Amino acid sequence: MVDKTVLARQFIEAIPHAKALGLDLTHIGEGEAEISMPYNEQLIGDPRTGVIHGGAVSAMLDTCCGAAVMSHPSAPGGTATIDLRIDYMRAATPGQSIRTRATCYHITRNVAFVRATATDDDSDRPVATASGAFTVEGS
């Protein structure tokens, strides 16, 4: 299944929006994925504090969840988001990069269920969590 991991990594890296956000896929395989995003002033949501906009964190979590689905041993190919819920716990600390970790914890022939967490340097206190359902597409 090494091929699929390589393929998934190439797929993520070929996503124009992932490139625009500066996403770096740091780990992928067996239904798990980790993505890191450096601090970027273009993504600020509150110019008074420099806190990154929640939307950028959402985009990261969505990408990470999709990558986790594609890397699952039972996933034949691509995926698309059916629904995604994001809970925002706190503002990410300005200047720090954000890391997301997603787990595809259950998969059927048609649907994949995923959970993800976003953190900054203080990995004990999540910035946001996500849970979603994704499609399972043929290869």
Added chain:
Amino acid sequence: MVRPRPEPMQVVKQRRDAALNALVEGVPYIRFLNISFDRRGDELTGVLNFDDKLIGNPFLPAIHGGVTAAFLEVTAVITLSWEHMFPRIESGEIGAEDILSDEHIRFPKTIDFTVDYLRSGLPRDAYARAFINRSGRRYASVRVEAWQDNHAKLFAQGTGHFLMPQPSTKA
């Protein structure tokens, strides 16, 4: 009973457009996604101006699901902020220049946001409108719809909860 003379239309438009512009243009991430807002009276429509960097699936191609989520959330927060501030913008209590400089002006904070993806986002402009289900003293519930060519065929919808800014000590 003497009714005050209505303000000239240009004065009203200039005040509202300047306030909306300050609200939107001051946020780097909104500029990054190139989201703008159409205003008719107090009603807002978010416009996601298409660009190749918004693509999530280059093979279809389709707009990134995260971009769709962010677009819905930005439309929800701006609409909620706008409706929250509108009476004070109209009364002249808040001017466009205060919106980003006055520390006492705070914005709603997202507690949670859920997106339903109904069809894939085509590589072209998208539109969104937010409806405030309830806006209380502390919490607000907002629903957002997004469409492209045909308003009747939504490509995504969302619901979010927000923590409303608490009255500051300034009052």
